Amino acid sequence: MSNNNSKTITVVSAHSADFIWRAGGAIALYHDLGYQVRVLCLSFGERGESARLWKNGKNLDEIKQVRRSEAEQAAEILGAKVRFFDAGDYPLQPTAELRDGIVQEFREHQPEIILTHSLEDPYNYDHKRTTDFVLECRILAQAEGYPSQHGILGAPPVFLFEPHQPEQCNFKVDVLLDITSVFERKRKAMECMNAQEHLWEYYTELARRRGMQAGRNSGSAINISGSTIKYAEAFQRVYPYVGGLLV
Amino acid sequence: MSNNNSKTITVVSAHSADFIWRAGGAIALYHDLGYQVRVLCLSFGERGESARLWKNGKNLDEIKQVRRSEAEQAAEILGAKVRFFDAGDYPLQPTAELRDGIVQEFREHQPEIILTHSLEDPYNYDHKRTTDFVLECRILAQAEGYPSQHGILGAPPVFLFEPHQPEQCNFKVDVLLDITSVFERKRKAMECMNAQEHLWEYYTELARRRGMQAGRNSGSAINISGSTIKYAEAFQRVYPYVGGLLV
Amino acid sequence: MSNNNSKTITVVSAHSADFIWRAGGAIALYHDLGYQVRVLCLSFGERGESARLWKNGKNLDEIKQVRRSEAEQAAEILGAKVRFFDAGDYPLQPTAELRDGIVQEFREHQPEIILTHSLEDPYNYDHKRTTDFVLECRILAQAEGYPSQHGILGAPPVFLFEPHQPEQCNFKVDVLLDITSVFERKRKAMECMNAQEHLWEYYTELARRRGMQAGRNSGSAINISGSTIKYAEAFQRVYPYVGGLLV
């Protein structure tokens, strides 16, 4: 059960660093809003996303250990609690056990919002398989007859991360999330990934680009004052927004 | 200039009754939130959507008068101010004058939100032509060099009405707006349309159907308590949402 | 082997009630046309679609029994013969045995038409998995080299049910089937589902809505006489229509 009555937001990451590049801003923002942020890393990305460590001669266990440690540091900076499932990567192959683990996790923590990867990605099968898997686990967690000691899940909205090459993944930008107030922490979290230094600047530039587009879409970039949004993250919604306002 | 500092929401309706069936709930809701709601009727729907009046032997001017009167009654019930452009329908053919009229309207009233028809509709060319036209007028109103005595428009989001046969129009449901609190007034506004009595129940059923789906998408229909959303309207977004929350 | 030379139409339903809500009209109509209608229920929907029974404290076996009994009653009203595979739901996981069972069923009964779920459904993985599975079984049944005591299947057209939220499932309405003559029986069949009373009216309204659209698309609603189509069901085709008329 989630402690101290705070609401929960859950981020499911195929590999141990994805949550940092793709949702680090959202995590820090929801931490600041008082949410408990849970990050579920299905694998460490030990085979597919640790090229430099392999080239440096590390073995599988050492690589997992490095990746775990870096992810924990980054999560701490962002204000998230990270849980590792160590299910293997390249290929990531969701088992019945992993499925039940995620369903029980959703049942126990009752996330208000779920974040995960994009629906398509011709460059990364682990990513799209994770998305497909998470969407199914969410549905199973909603079923009254699914065996569990916890109550059923409601219908939390699901937001999808921006993939590396969005146009090739048919990614649609439904939300431009203003992460200006927390960007400094996202940058620090990214810098925990020692083996992927070339990506620090890449994702900083991406945040600026999405920030500029946020200004364009909210009107502030057009006004004289200049936009106050400097950094943003893009997300795609899976289900319609429901509520009493046009947003 | 809009009076008394209230924010404005503007609804552009190809024919004089569209705004009632398709956005009557949104209008009443935003009226209740303190917005000035402006409805712009490009035509009266005198040729294409007044079959019963023609069959009853009315002539063109009489039909326009009936349609104007009905729309005004409905708008009053919903809390909107309606402006008629009388640009003709079937086919509706936006002229340079009409375009400038809409641009100046947007400049003067600075709507925070714009509502109009769907992007596609193989059953109704006036509808999709209106959408295309409104999107362009919004862009022109944003241009510093467009001649006007009023300042430029920001970047108000645009929401699209649900068309009559949504699947044939590639309509996407991005927002399910809870109109339960104002549905009674929407029903009364619909009942102003004397010649289209068969549509009163049709759009009441549609609101219930969207209301049930709203429950499904927000989790409340699944919980024991039962959904509190009874009626909803569906809308599609044109531009991404920008802000500090995942919505 | 199918008895007494009548042609067969086969409906594959992921859970035991789907065939009623989604194709009850088509079933009764083809029964009246002299077809043998076979309904294949892959599961009872015991975990995912029996919330009220779980809340009432029933156990798994009791729930399956209730669901089986209700489905049999409904099938009898509609004029169909129902076969249960009891393959489990939430998640439904097609096994090699289930696959061979369906292939042999298709080989033995040689359906002229196959009906099943939609290609996509982000709310229901069992549904889309069933569709994918049925389409593959149909192909296997066409293969000369697939081991069986029955002859190969021809190329029966496949029609897809309308899902609960058609726009979210990219459902295309290719056919509006006039079920006016059999709607009363569909309503009675729906009323066999005691635990889902809220859906009786929902699917009655949907049938009216599709009926009104059928009128619009066939011209009768526009003519003075008024449409004679009151109720319809929507289906999507998977393969092109082949024949000597433009239909």
Place this chain on the structure above:
Amino acid sequence: MSNNNSKTITVVSAHSADFIWRAGGAIALYHDLGYQVRVLCLSFGERGESARLWKNGKNLDEIKQVRRSEAEQAAEILGAKVRFFDAGDYPLQPTAELRDGIVQEFREHQPEIILTHSLEDPYNYDHKRTTDFVLECRILAQAEGYPSQHGILGAPPVFLFEPHQPEQCNFKVDVLLDITSVFERKRKAMECMNAQEHLWEYYTELARRRGMQAGRNSGSAINISGSTIKYAEAFQRVYPYVGGLLV
């Protein structure tokens, strides 16, 4: 009013030869079914589809005359009555007069079925503009308030021709029409187009290709007996099929 009570099918062709290559089989087939077939040629294709005549030194009027004569011969072979609007091509620019002409034509002849070009064609703007124009004229003809001495049009289905490069035009094959019984006449009609001899074999091969696919989709090619469909034409539907059978 159409003479002698026969039903009408109307084919709208951007240029004077399109109807032969793309719908010659359908025309002959419906002629044989007792329909009056009306072909409306918006232009002669004098500028864009008469390259050889220009190269042979013919002038504009001569080319129009040749094209008219060839189209009339072909129409006679197919059993159609052809009407020329001479509206110009490359670019074809529908005027208000042409629009009214087509609307009145539809009102007077009350076609049961309308055939025209594809929705998209990046190789031929006249074609897609014709489609767009025809769809609008059909809607105008349905409107009670559109001025005319003839009664309103119902809701005839619209079928779209196969374009030259279907994949580039997002053309969907919804119907494979068996034209085996009339193919010989289609071939003769094609041979009236003296300047486009290279297309005779091209469209014969296409008819065979679509015929073979028709066999695949109807099961006959898979059975031992062999398909009886040798030639077919492909069409896309614009509106759903409405009726009492799953077709």
Place this chain on the structure above:
Amino acid sequence: MSNNNSKTITVVSAHSADFIWRAGGAIALYHDLGYQVRVLCLSFGERGESARLWKNGKNLDEIKQVRRSEAEQAAEILGAKVRFFDAGDYPLQPTAELRDGIVQEFREHQPEIILTHSLEDPYNYDHKRTTDFVLECRILAQAEGYPSQHGILGAPPVFLFEPHQPEQCNFKVDVLLDITSVFERKRKAMECMNAQEHLWEYYTELARRRGMQAGRNSGSAINISGSTIKYAEAFQRVYPYVGGLLV
């Protein structure tokens, strides 16, 4: 006629600066390959893309003059010859005269390749209208019967610029053009646009981002040596590639 036998590549730009941001690299590259590069600016972007000049109190003629001068400087740096049509912007409204002007331009210069804007852009109607217009002019220029003193155009491929918000424009990345060797000149050309300084860095970052993706898609970023592609521009193809290699 194009001088000195060099091949021609033609870039059609809705406003006078578009060609710099969106195709400056391609222009410099083809200049270096010995092509004559022709830039056709349909308007100066005087109303819609000169906000700072309006705010500084310039009038329409002054703004056009500034924009012309900047474009000419940029074109000279890139090695292109620029031709201005001064057709007005916001809205850009292609006339019959402009259409004939572009057709004759294509006939006279026989471009081997044509570049222009994207097919869709909900933020910029001038852009998508230009694309639609250019595609039609290319088709008209191919028609034997279109009046001209120059011979017909062949079938030059068309490449589309990357729009400002590619995901909202359904832009597909078909080509990542390596512009590393000419990027310095593109940067200098961008710096000619004094009023749009904020875009210099924006488009430099974009070129880096596309360059990194080019590495990912060609394998070099994955190899130890590191990619030699630092900067790239993205383009979408309209027509298939034809040739003797799989590219």
Place this chain on the structure above:
Amino acid sequence: MSNNNSKTITVVSAHSADFIWRAGGAIALYHDLGYQVRVLCLSFGERGESARLWKNGKNLDEIKQVRRSEAEQAAEILGAKVRFFDAGDYPLQPTAELRDGIVQEFREHQPEIILTHSLEDPYNYDHKRTTDFVLECRILAQAEGYPSQHGILGAPPVFLFEPHQPEQCNFKVDVLLDITSVFERKRKAMECMNAQEHLWEYYTELARRRGMQAGRNSGSAINISGSTIKYAEAFQRVYPYVGGLLV
């Protein structure tokens, strides 16, 4: 390791004859360019694509032997080396062993280009499953941490075969490959398939059709000289082209 330093192109074929009909021209062309062409047949198509052999009373082993022999003859004519995985068909079910086999094959031979089936095919599940599988194997072969004695794969482009009914498979024609120079050999290779004689002419006609379209898209069919492209094969790209030219 590939012998004698020649570059490699690898074709993955679900069944033993697919590579001939769908890529025989590309294979012969790349052979002539000096490439080593490797064909990987995952199955013999023994169950699903050998109808005539089954009807002639052959057993499973005999059929596999015939299919192997025919494929070897065809491969020799085309200049390819064929490797059989005998993984079974209808359904083809990629195992972990098969996956590792393909990954090691890619690692060892380092193909510069990979060819395989289309992304979708509602008529042939083995085909689309093969494509999905090949795309994943390519990604795994790129991962530094995937266990192998061979070095990692770069990022070879992937080209997809034209499926039997391209419009039903959402197949996009990105490349029209001129196979005129090698068509005679493709025809001979097709004629090795004794049991599928009806397909020889079918695929010859298809090559002519694609050849004519190649002329249309390269301009040569419009010029007086006449196209020199007589035969072509169509392919779809999966990843963007990267390079220094607009192709």
